[in-house]
Amino acid sequence: MQRVLAALLVVIAATTGVTTPAAADLAQPAVVSEHPVRYTPHVLDGAVWAMTVVGRTVIVGGEFTKVADSTRRHTYARRNIFAFDLYDGSVRSFAPAVDGGVHALAAGPGDTVYAGGNFTTVNGVRQRGLARLSLSGDRVSAFRATVNYGDVRALAQRDHRVYAGGTFTAMNGVRRAGLARVDATTGALDTGFDARLSAPGMRETFVESFDLSPDGRRLVVVGALKLAGTTTRGRIAMFDVSGSRAALTDWYTDAFAETCAPKFDAYLRQVKFSPDGSYIVVVTTGGTSSPVKLCDAAARFQTAGSGKHDPVWVQHTGGNSLSAVAVTGAAVYLGGHQLYLDNPNGHKIKEPGKPPVYTPGPGAVMRPGIGAVDPATGRALSWNPTRSRGVGVRAFVAVPQGLLVGSDTDELGHEYHGRVGMFPLR
Template identity: 65%
Template sequence: MRRRLLAAAALTSAALIPATLPGAPARADMAQSTVVSANPVDFTPHVLDGTVWALTVVGDTVVVGGNFTKVQDSARRTTYNRRNIFAYGLRDGVVRSFAPQVDAPVYSLAAGAGSTVYLGGSFRTVNTVAQRGLARVSVTTGARLPAFTAKINWGDVRALAVRGTRLYAGGTFSAVNGVTRVGLARLNTSSGAVDAGFNPRLSAPGLKRTRVEHFDVTPDGSRLVAVGAILKVGSVNRKQIALFNTSGATAAVLSWYTDAYQAQCMPGFDTYLRQVKFSPDGRYFVVAATGRDSAPTKLCDSAARFETTGGGKHNPTWVQHTGGDSLYAVAVTGSAVYLGGHQRYLNNPYGTDAKGPGPGAVSRPGIGAVSPTTGRALAWNPTRLRGVGVRAFQVVPNGLIVGSDTDQLGKEYHGRVGMFPS
């Protein structure tokens, strides 16, 4: 307890399930020199129901999105009505007055300029004003910013990222502001106007619909990697994953490709890729996958590292197998790759969820970390109540915030939100 209180004090003084469910917010993670502690801080608040799908930080405020209705302070004395979105202090965990009215789940968040935050999800109204799937609100007051008028035609927004004056959005939509953009669009951060030159032309012939499950953008904004129910980019074949040059005015698909996700997992998955994150330097990215299948030669229920540079065919640098349990979230900090889902094991290519662990497998219930170089499990093993799984990681200067659907993290009570300090 004393160490956790010291960690909290240091932070205070620092400058700081179904296959069609969405992923978590997209943004390249910041670098950290060491692996975080396995002992969560005590001051984070608790979400009492539903699932936390999205996390972002605006100044010294953590914004949390998902599908929930109740939030409690860290001492579990005061309960707040907060539907699908709330905020708390990064340094002290105090629940903010921020409480915009959002009528359906928030699946993605991105920090905006001037103490604002972008929301993405399946909502149709924000503060009783019609604005489907996309909105920008003040973190100070919770007010909707009317100058940002972007809206999708249907479906949802599952991932957001801001780079400069560009806001990227990915999901299940097929148009933004009435302009055709299937699954992926680039918008002006101030007005929400669609970038006319950026049209990836994604499609998935034979599948029910095209969708971007998740994406990430390098810190310099020059590369974007997207995963989901994708089979083509224009006339170019790209199975479940595509890499783009986004440094210019267009969405230029690169010659980079992989056949690693050609194999089918359990029938019924139009895509089994769930989240992707670049390394802090943009040199590589890591993909987290579900699939309800296990085999040493498949990437179902795995994490895999791919190098960003170079054209043509790429094979994974390494693959981390769970043995048949889903991974939904990944964070890449340079010192570690954090993986979250409802996995029981890591290092488990020869085990299955039905028959148990194979040779060399290690127990890592619901959360774990692997070496960025080898992909092998690190000693870090805080454990969590597995549930459906971790849906969001947020790397901050002094730790790692976790969002999920359960209330036990690091062998302590933490309602759907918790933080491991550096």
């Protein structure tokens, strides 16, 4: 039955096109295969930070300069952004000129895509941090949003609005600490939308990641933050965004109030809603192995109800960072530079001048660089394709055909895949 459903999804996608949802991950009927497809292209240097899909076009952002087709016989100059065909992997002519990294992407209306990052110009025109591009590679000149500083690290488009998060302190010249909403057509700032984020005692206030609920009514934000307005929120906050304001909800958790390693003010790396919106999963770094703190771990929280929420489950790596998560209903996929999962009692041993040594605790299972856990229990599934670890996975995108992966290394599923790959549905 699972194979029949997967086949039907592929047929539907081929006839109607695929667009990445503006919120949450796409529900999938099964766990994807451990064997990547062989037709995806390769990014030959740097790292992939973001991916999204418009129709049958996959747009890839990051910090790189060269791309090759799946055979590696043809190489293309592509600086920080490129595109390929979802069905056959062919590299598209899409090649806008951006002078800095592309750290976030979101599908736009029509054949357009929103790009965020630390660039200052697009196709020679000054536009800092946020732009809208056509699939021909042209800059959409009517969209004039710009940030004052830093970068844009998270993007989502929904109902004629674009949400942007990052390290900026102003959008279009108006103060916004790391989170803003703009008009999807013009880029004009939504002046009534202000989360009033702050992080007293931290080096700066910024948003590392966010996600919109499937119905578009709630926005969950993680990063270097301690307050939303005057209300305490320890590194994670949830807002009702169905109206004109960023209305802070009374959902909260104290699970991330404690600091991990001293330099990690914002050790939460990514957050995703489940396809039905009933829960979120957060992944973290932390620089420490602790069975008590939520450092170097993944955690599930229910979204229903008000007040304090404790995690339903916690998945510990034993001291290795997790940097990306996808929640498809059939599985929760985790990517980072972890060696192990199911490893709350593992230890990270660091001696001066030597690389760290990681020792597994009882019950630990090897899942180098990528793995999957049961959404209900948080325990590791048998899925174990492996990935050369590097810094970690930066992007997962669930599509009807499978799971797209973007990272900084070139081995996936025991095969060469330069920083981009896709695991198909079985």
